[in-house]
Amino acid sequence: xxxxxxKLRFAYMDHWRIDGxxxxxxxxxxxxxxxxxxxxxAALGFEGIETFDFHLGVLIDLFxxxxxxxxxxxxxxxxxxxSLFHAVLFRNGxxxxxxxxxxxxxxxxxxxxxxxxxxxxxxNLLVMPAGQYYDVEPVSDEKIRAxxxxxxxxxxxxxxxxxxxxxxxxxxxxxxxxxxIRKFYEWSDPRYVFWYCDTAQHVIxxxxxxxxxxxxxxxxxxFHLKDTHDVDRVGDYRQRPESEVTAKTxxxxxxxxxxxxxxxxxxxxxxxxxxxxxEGWVSVEHDKADVGGSNYPASTAxxxxxxxxxxxxxxx
Amino acid sequence: MKEQHITSNGQIKWGYAFNQWRMGWQxxxxxDDNVRALKVTSASxxxxxxxxxxxxxxxxxxxxxxxxxNFGSVRKFAAQLGDWGIxxxxxxxxxxxxxSFEEGHFGLKTTSSADHAVILAQASVHTRFLAEVGGEFLxxxxxxxxxxEGTLSKTSLETAAACMNQLGGMTRAxxxxxxxxxxxxxxxxxxEEFDELLALCPDDLIGLALDTAELTIAGFxxxxxxxxxxxxxxxxxxxxxxxxxxxxxxxxxxxxxxxILAGGSREIPRWFGELGSGLVDFKAxxxxxxxxxxxxWIIVESxxxxxxxxxxxxxxxxxxxxxxxxxLA
Numbered sequence: 001x002x003x004x005x006x007k008l009r010f011a012y013m014d015h016w017r018i019d020g021x022x023x024x025x026x027x028x029x030x031x032x033x034x035x036x037x038x039x040x041x042a043a044l045g046f047e048g049i050e051t052f053d054f055h056l057g058v059l060i061d062l063f064x065x066x067x068x069x070x071x072x073x074x075x076x077x078x079x080x081x082x083s084l085f086h087a088v089l090f091r092n093g094x095x096x097x098x099x100x101x102x103x104x105x106x107x108x109x110x111x112x113x114x115x116x117x118x119x120x121x122x123x124n125l126l127v128m129p130a131g132q133y134y135d136v137e138p139v140s141d142e143k144i145r146a147x148x149x150x151x152x153x154x155x156x157x158x159x160x161x162x163x164x165x166x167x168x169x170x171x172x173x174x175x176x177x178x179x180x181i182r183k184f185y186e187w188s189d190p191r192y193v194f195w196y197c198d199t200a201q202h203v204i205x206x207x208x209x210x211x212x213x214x215x216x217x218x219x220x221x222x223f224h225l226k227d228t229h230d231v232d233r234v235g236d237y238r239q240r241p242e243s244e245v246t247a248k249t250x251x252x253x254x255x256x257x258x259x260x261x262x263x264x265x266x267x268x269x270x271x272x273x274x275x276x277x278x279e280g281w282v283s284v285e286h287d288k289a290d291v292g293g294s295n296y297p298a299s300t301a302x303x304x305x306x307x308x309x310x311x312x313x314x315x316x
Numbered sequence: 317m318k319e320q321h322i323t324s325n326g327q328i329k330w331g332y333a334f335n336q337w338r339m340g341w342q343x344x345x346x347x348d349d350n351v352r353a354l355k356v357t358s359a360s361x362x363x364x365x366x367x368x369x370x371x372x373x374x375x376x377x378x379x380x381x382x383x384x385x386n387f388g389s390v391r392k393f394a395a396q397l398g399d400w401g402i403x404x405x406x407x408x409x410x411x412x413x414x415x416s417f418e419e420g421h422f423g424l425k426t427t428s429s430a431d432h433a434v435i436l437a438q439a440s441v442h443t444r445f446l447a448e449v450g451g452e453f454l455x456x457x458x459x460x461x462x463x464x465e466g467t468l469s470k471t472s473l474e475t476a477a478a479c480m481n482q483l484g485g486m487t488r489a490x491x492x493x494x495x496x497x498x499x500x501x502x503x504x505x506x507x508e509e510f511d512e513l514l515a516l517c518p519d520d521l522i523g524l525a526l527d528t529a530e531l532t533i534a535g536f537x538x539x540x541x542x543x544x545x546x547x548x549x550x551x552x553x554x555x556x557x558x559x560x561x562x563x564x565x566x567x568x569x570x571x572x573x574x575x576i577l578a579g580g581s582r583e584i585p586r587w588f589g590e591l592g593s594g595l596v597d598f599k600a601x602x603x604x605x606x607x608x609x610x611x612x613w614i615i616v617e618s619x620x621x622x623x624x625x626x627x628x629x630x631x632x633x634x635x636x637x638x639x640x641x642x643x644l645a
Contacts, residue, residue, distance in 0.1 A: 010317050018623065040630035043637060044359055045317030077318070077638065258355075297626035298356055305359035308317055309401050 008278075008315060010307060011048030011082040012041045013224055013285035016296040028058045035076070040297055042077030044304035049073070050083040050126070050283055053113045059120075066119030080121030082281050083166070083222065086113055090131030097130050098143035098174060103150045110154045114161045123281070124221055125158050126196050127151070129167040129175055129184060133237045136174025144180060148188035155192025166196035166221035171204040171232055171253075172243035178207045185219055194221030198285070199264040200228040200254050205237065210268045217276040223269075224285040225303070227255045227262035244288070252291035256299040257284070258306035266306070270314040320361030322636055324403065328605070328644060329613045330636065331406045332362035333553065334377060336618040336625055345374040347386050351400055356626045358401025360633040365402055366455065366615045369410040369442050371417045379418065380445040394449040406613055407453035407551070408442045409497070413460050425460045426479040427472040427503075439483055447490040453551055453613070454487050455525050456480065458496040458504075458513065463571045465503035473509070477516030484521035495525040495551040500533035500587070501566045501575065507536075507544065514548055523550035528596045529588050529619070532557035534566070539600045546608045554632075555617040556594035559584045576620075588619035590628055591635040598635075602643040 016027055016037055027037035041049060056066065063069040070080060088095060088106065095102050095109070114125060130136050130147045155165035167184070169176050175184050185195060195216050201224075202209040213220060236247040244253060257266055284307070289299040322330045337344055337353045344350065357365060370378020376386040387393035394405070412435045413423045419438045424431040443454055458480050459465065465472065484494040496513070498504050504513060514524070524545055528538045530553070542549060565571065565580040574580065576587060591598055616636065618628035 018627075036627070036631060039634035039638075040627055042318075043320075043361070043630045043634035045320060047318055076634070295624040295626065297624045297630060298352065301356040301359040301626050301630060302352060304317060305355040305401055308359065312317065 008282050008312075009047045009280065010045065011050055011281050011283040012046045012300065013050040013083070013085070013283045015285070015287050015289070016300075017290060018296070028055055028062070031062050031072075034062065034072075038073060038076045038078055041300065044301060045308070046284070046304070047077070047079050048082040048281060048283075049078055050085065050285075051081055052087050053084045053117070054087055056084075056113070056116050066117065070120050080123075082122070082283065083124035083126050084113065084117055084120075084122050085168070086110060086125050086127040088127060090135060092135055096135065097147040097150050098136050100146050100149075103146075103153070106150060107154055107157070110165075111157055114158050114163050117163070118161075122163055124164050124166045124194075124196070126166050126168045128170050128173050131174050132242070133172050133174050133176065134240060137238075139174055139180055141183065144175060144183050145187050147175060148184050148193070151193050152189035155189065155194075159192060164194050164221050165192060166194040168196040168198055168224070169201055169205070170198075170244070171201045172237040172239070176201075176205040176207070176237065178212075181207065181212070185216060190219060193219075195219045196222050196224065198224040198226070199266070199269065200224075200226040200287075203263050204228050204230065204232050204253060206231055210265055210272055213269060213272050213276075217272070217278070220278065222280070223282050225257055225266065225282065226285045226287060227257050227259060227264045227266075228253055229255055229259070229261040229263065231263065252288060254285075254287040254289065256286055256289060256303040256306075258302050258310070266311060267314050270311045274315050320633065320637055321641055322361035322363075322633065324364045327609070327611045329364065329406075330362060331364035331366055331613055331615045332357050332360075332629065333366045333368070333409070333615050333617040335366075335368035335409065336620070336628065342374050345376060347376055350376050353625070354397070354400040354402050356629055360629045361637065362616065362629070362633065363401060363403040364406045365404075366407040366409060367405055369408050369414075371415065379441060380448075381418075383445075390445060390448050405446070405449045405451050407451055407455050407615065408446055409455045410439055410442055411457040412438070413457060413464075425464070426458055426476040427460060427465055429475050429478070432479045432482065435479060436482055436486065440486060443487050443490055443492055446492055452492060453525075454483065454492060454494050455497050455551060456483060456494055457499060457502070459498070459502050461501040461571055462503045462505065462566045463501070463569055468503050468509055470512075472503075473512050474516060477513060480517055480522055484517070488521060493523055493550060494521070495523040497525040497527055497530075497553065498534070499527060499530040500561060501571045502534070505534065507541070510541075510545065514545070519548055524548040525551035525553060527553035527555070528598070528601065529553075529555040529557040529594075529617075532596050533559065533561050533587055535560055535562075539597055539604055542601060542604055543608070546604075546610065549610065550612045552612070552614045553617050554591060554598070554614055555619055556589040556591050556596045556598070558586055558589045558594040560595065586620060588617075590618070590631040591616070592639060598640060599643060602640050606644050
């Protein structure tokens with residue numbers, strides 16, 4: 001491993017599920033299952049994980065405290081929970097980033113999460129910055145400004161806890177087109193709002209993540225490296241209740257890096273990261289890798305293979 | 317990515333067996349699936365592999381002619397391995413008792429001299445392949461299962477040893493080595509029979525491959541066994557055992573199915589496990605390996621697990637990196 005390659009540390013965003021004797025279960029079901037999961041991730045060379053904020057309670061249940069949970073991770077080679085995905089249930093009139101009258105509740109929710117996360121070593125709070133497209137449309141400048149104001153306020157608060165607020169644009173998010181994204185980052189405070197580059201989500205939405213990185217590298221707080229074989233050409237982003245799982249055209253949107261049909265230009269992205277001297281955590285995400293009979297462990301290993309054999313050589 | 321430190325260039329060389337990926341006759345026949353499995357193995361830190369001597373066109377890596385059909389030629393395949401993160405094929409596991417479409421038999425017996433010519437002819441297919449790809453070992457099952465052979469007689473041991481010695485001569489002529497692998501169902505059941513078999517096989521011709529799980533299931537203490545035979549051991553198969561065959565069901569007719577696959581009268585759901593999950597004292601074995609300055613290969617295996625095979629490889633990798641390598645350092 002060259003010194004330059006070690007400027008990157010890799011984390012794994014955790015959607016992992018397994019078939020066990022009791023059917024399809026989460027690895028958060030028991031310490032034993034979590035032990036198996038963490039060891040598998042660590043064996044491949046990952047040094048961090050990312051997970052959803054709704055797992056905080058489960059981790060406390062399993063280990064007594066988040067500090068104990070982090071010790072458990074570290075004993076197995078995983079340094080920290082690098083990022084928490086803030087799973088907001090966006091609801092009209094109750095919790096919508098584009099509706100200013102709901103901001104207080106959204107702010108308090110985020111505040112509660114970052115206060116509750118102490119002990120895990122969390123560096124980033126990841127959030128979809130607007131609700132589902134069908135709830136936000138027509139997407140106006142005022143709605144984008146409302147979202148930008150909310151997450152600027154939240155981002156200032158989370159930094160007090162040493163945590164950056166990073167926005168993650170699902171292809172069905174109310175802010176997913178290139179122009180919407182440009183405006184959102186122009187109108188949000190660059191000191192407090194960072195961009196999390198989910199490669200597959202941007203490609204599905206018709207946005208080139210490499211081009212976006214070249215334009216917004218100074219706002220980039222990290223990456224979710226995953227691939228896709230499909231671009232949404234028919235407006236699947238409007239599919240209710242959630243386009244990722246119920247779109248009629250595409251049963252599986254997300255793929256691990258390194259498949260022949262993949263549309264994300266990862267080599268170009270890593271060349272750009274090298275050019276702009278990106279250092280720090282880079283995360284691999286496998287979202288719904290088990291659709292169609294595959295499985296999370298194999299997909300994760302293939303992605304790790306791709307990093308070692310293709311991407312690290314470009315970055316080195 | 318963090319360094320894995322599982323190397324094949326030190327005193328102890330690490331590899332992974334490729335046998336566990338094969339699911340049924342046709343479930344693993346596509347080249348893409350095999351390449352994917354090689355990448356999973358490589359990503360887990362294992363860059364050298366042991367292949368399984370297979371049969372039929374459904375097993376792309378089972379025989380050199382299958383490799384040629386699927387990859388163009390053996391040499392081209394060997395050259396391509398590096399593209400998938402694999403440095404070398406170290407060995408081929410060969411069980412003469414397994415059926416072969418190509419040689420036209422339902423399983424041969426090394427204890428029957430009438431079978432030796434076909435066994436040698438079949439083995440030569442794999443030894444020539446090994447020599448061509450720069451391999452080192454033919455790992456051979458030297459004896460039939462107990463349920464087919466019964467208690468070993470002096471004559472049957474001598475007959476099997478004669479076959480092994482011929483194999484040893486064949487491999488030596490090609491610059492390879494032959495190592496003997498005893499499994500849980502073998503007709504060889506005692507340390508005394510080990511002694512007798514090894515006494516019949518010159519140590520410059522024949523070595524020993526110790527399979528930690530198979531021998532534990534058969535009731536052996538593998539650490540003691542290693543200490544007893546360390547001078548002959550040139551090869552290990554590392555996998556854990558989750559149960560011991562205390563009822564002696566290796567005697568059951570069709571024990572491969574009745575005991576191993578069906579679990580015997582206790583319906584053992586899984587005999588083999590990932591390193592550290594079962595009955596094998598790997599920490600003590602690693603300490604003995606270090607103490608006795610073992611030089612050779614350790615081939616890690618996954619075998620018949622309920623989890624995705626990738627999970628098994630990754631869990632074994634974690635155990636090697638975090639438990640065994642610190643002991644062996």
